[in-house]
Amino acid sequence: MTTVPTKRDYSLLGRDAQAAVASGLAAAEWYHTEIPRKQMKELMKREDGPAIRDTAIWLGSMVLFGGLGIWFWGSWFAVPLFLAYGVLYGSASDSRWHECGHGTAFKTMWMNDAVYQIACFMIMRNPVTWRWSHTRHHTDTVIVGRDPEIAVMRPPDLLRLVLNFFGIIDVWHAVIDVVRNAFGVISAAEKTFIPEMERPKAILVARIWLAIYVAATGLSIYLGSILPLMLIGLPRLYGAWHHVLTGLLQHGGLADNVIDHRLNSRTVHMNPVSRFIYWNMNYHVEHHMFPMVPYHALPKLHAMIRHDLPAANPSILDGYREMIPAFIRQLRNEDYFLRRELPPTAKPYREEFHSEPVAAE
Amino acid sequence: MSSNWVEVCAADDIDEEDVIRFDHDGRTFAVYRSPDDEYFATDGLCTHEHIHLADGLVMDDIIECPKHNGRFNYKTGQAKGAPVCVNLRTYPVKVEAGSVFIAIS
Numbered sequence: 001m002t003t004v005p006t007k008r009d010y011s012l013l014g015r016d017a018q019a020a021v022a023s024g025l026a027a028a029e030w031y032h033t034e035i036p037r038k039q040m041k042e043l044m045k046r047e048d049g050p051a052i053r054d055t056a057i058w059l060g061s062m063v064l065f066g067g068l069g070i071w072f073w074g075s076w077f078a079v080p081l082f083l084a085y086g087v088l089y090g091s092a093s094d095s096r097w098h099e100c101g102h103g104t105a106f107k108t109m110w111m112n113d114a115v116y117q118i119a120c121f122m123i124m125r126n127p128v129t130w131r132w133s134h135t136r137h138h139t140d141t142v143i144v145g146r147d148p149e150i151a152v153m154r155p156p157d158l159l160r161l162v163l164n165f166f167g168i169i170d171v172w173h174a175v176i177d178v179v180r181n182a183f184g185v186i187s188a189a190e191k192t193f194i195p196e197m198e199r200p201k202a203i204l205v206a207r208i209w210l211a212i213y214v215a216a217t218g219l220s221i222y223l224g225s226i227l228p229l230m231l232i233g234l235p236r237l238y239g240a241w242h243h244v245l246t247g248l249l250q251h252g253g254l255a256d257n258v259i260d261h262r263l264n265s266r267t268v269h270m271n272p273v274s275r276f277i278y279w280n281m282n283y284h285v286e287h288h289m290f291p292m293v294p295y296h297a298l299p300k301l302h303a304m305i306r307h308d309l310p311a312a313n314p315s316i317l318d319g320y321r322e323m324i325p326a327f328i329r330q331l332r333n334e335d336y337f338l339r340r341e342l343p344p345t346a347k348p349y350r351e352e353f354h355s356e357p358v359a360a361e
Numbered sequence: 362m363s364s365n366w367v368e369v370c371a372a373d374d375i376d377e378e379d380v381i382r383f384d385h386d387g388r389t390f391a392v393y394r395s396p397d398d399e400y401f402a403t404d405g406l407c408t409h410e411h412i413h414l415a416d417g418l419v420m421d422d423i424i425e426c427p428k429h430n431g432r433f434n435y436k437t438g439q440a441k442g443a444p445v446c447v448n449l450r451t452y453p454v455k456v457e458a459g460s461v462f463i464a465i466s
Binding site for chain 2: 290
């Protein structure tokens with residue numbers, strides 16, 4: 001017997017959104033591995049030291065590469081310098097936005113807030129809008145119609161994925177959102193997750209950002225050089241590739257509409273440079289299961305609970321070898337997803353709500 | 362509105378700078394012991410979503426929700442910013458003969 005693949009409606013105001021609320025799939029209680037309270041408290045403990053060190057390296061490297069890039073501007077020596085600057089601007093900002101948005105990177109809250117604002121500007125995500133969208137992402141991770149941050153919808157738009165390695169689609173939407181918000185317009189979808197009292201803040205930030213981008217563009221025109229925009233704005237395009245490379249692995253090709261992060265999230269072992277840029281978000285199952293654990297404690301958390309998780313992918317390449325064929329199959333069948341095997345020591349998957357029509361081991 | 366004192370646990374059952382969950386009469390509460398050895402009580406669920414605060418992290422006078430990292434001052438119930446916008450309800454607490462009691466209205 002053949003089954004007809006289910007057409008998904010990703011609109012936050014659409015059919016699947018209503019169905020998720022009606023079925024109890026929205027705001028459900030999710031599976032998590034049992035950890036004794038004392039150990040959990042140790043893992044959750046906040047520190048300033050690691051994030052101060054990493055932020056100094058991050059911003060210090062940007063000043064160094066950006067400064068040398070300006071110095072060598074006009075010669076080929078500037079190319080690798082701007083490639084490095086771009087990744088720090090257009091990719092490392094993604095993980096800094098994320099961790100500081102959770103308030104877990106630093107112990108001191110103003111440090112979280114300061115780095116959050118800087119990173120949001122670089123990654124072009126309104127700090128108000130995205131704080132709330134990410135809150136929803138954690139409540140309803142990869143729940144169709146509820147999660148506003150599903151990077152790869154089904155069937156996958158492969159052209160969009162490729163273009164986003166250069167930030168093209170994301171930046172286009174970000175520019176529209178900034179201009180729209182700057183003119184005081186909050187979209188109907190945004191209204192579903194941003195409380196009314198928070199909306200004026202989103203508008204204020206958009207106006208400040210628009211003024212900065214207009215000033216940078218004006219300076220470029222005045223100088224007759226693209227250099228100011230190479231430092232502000234354009235790195236979100238030419239440096240985006242690393243955050244897309246790592247970010248797609250978070251949930252790509254895995255299950256949707258489940259309430260067990262082991263089914264819809266992926267942990268991937270990565271090289272130290274990528275882990276620095278990505279701030280350990282390669283431990284993604286662990287992060288979703290316990291979002292209050294700071295990035296610097298995620299390796300320890302992973303070691304503590306890996307007996308209850310599917311085996312981590314050993315490399316980025318291995319993750320893509322698993323994920324890309326799944327995307328291709330999803331082009332023909334939206335219901336297809338990867339279902340990784342649990343070790344014998346793990347508790348079974350929580351699979352209520354999930355019909356698993358075409359799961360693959 | 363009248364209140365009645367309900368015994369929660371022995372005072373030593375809560376570690377310093379920690380929180381426990383206490384369920385009573387169909388309601389759930391969070392009972393805290395501060396770093397300076399004082400006891401406090403609030404409603405047990407985050408005002409943002411249906412999450413037990415007792416699974417969260419106590420830092421000085423702050424309780425952080427384990428799901429979305431929303432923060433409250435557990436001494437006053439004040440919500441400290443997004444994603445929590447609504448204050449927590451607090452309850453009087455006393456320690457007598459080595460036990461913790463909360464006044465439930």
